[in-house]
Amino acid sequence: MSDDETVNELFKEDECINLEEHLWGKNPQRARALKELWFDIMNELVNEDDKPEEAKREMIFLMTANNVMDMIMEAIPEEVALELSMSLDSVIGLSLVNRRYDVDLLESNYKTLIKIKREDYASDEEFEQAVRDVDERWWTVGKQALGGRSPNDAIIEELSKYSLNR
Numbered sequence: 001m002s003d004d005e006t007v008n009e010l011f012k013e014d015e016c017i018n019l020e021e022h023l024w025g026k027n028p029q030r031a032r033a034l035k036e037l038w039f040d041i042m043n044e045l046v047n048e049d050d051k052p053e054e055a056k057r058e059m060i061f062l063m064t065a066n067n068v069m070d071m072i073m074e075a076i077p078e079e080v081a082l083e084l085s086m087s088l089d090s091v092i093g094l095s096l097v098n099r100r101y102d103v104d105l106l107e108s109n110y111k112t113l114i115k116i117k118r119e120d121y122a123s124d125e126e127f128e129q130a131v132r133d134v135d136e137r138w139w140t141v142g143k144q145a146l147g148g149r150s151p152n153d154a155i156i157e158e159l160s161k162y163s164l165n166r
Contacts, residue, residue, distance in 0.1 A: 038067055089164045093155035100158065103145050112138050 018025070042063050046056045069088075076084055098104055116134055121127035142148045149157065159165040 034064075034068070038064065089159060090155065092162075092164065093159040096158040097146070097151065097154045101146055101154070105151050108143075108145075109135065109138050109151075 042060055045063075046059055049056060049059070051059070073081055073085065094105055113131060113135060116127070116131055118124075118127045121130060139152045140150050142150050142153075146154045156165050
């Protein structure tokens with residue numbers, strides 16, 4: 001797909017899809033379908049277990065999350081599986097840092113990047129390079145809100161707790 005093509009341009013007019021609706025809007029229906037697949041089996045396994053209720057709820061969550069991730073990894077082409085798994089780990093690490101430090105790293109990064117003005121550069125290429133340079137530096141420089149850690153280091157630290165930093 002070229003840069004100027006949209007998903008809908010790849011389909012006939014009557015086959016056009018709303019990408020956002022297809023990707024996220026169908027999740028409630030997907031959740032109901034997954035319930036049909038797994039709920040009774042997981043419920044049976046959990047009810048057989050003599051663990052406390054809190055441990056049973058945790059077990060249900062972990063089984064569900066694991067099954068969903070297994071399905072995703074099975075559904076994608078092998079040539080993108082590694083990249084997707086690494087991206088998923090990065091998003092998990094970012095979310096853990098945001099929660100631990102009560103920050104929004106993406107919003108903070110965005111607020112920094114929007115300060116870079118196109119008119120301050122002689123060409124689009126220089127502007128784009130400046131944005132890339134500032135972005136790269138932003139992720140590698142310590143932040144007070146993160147106890148002096150860089151966002152990248154804080155993410156790696158969080159991921160290491162789950163052996164996801166390799």
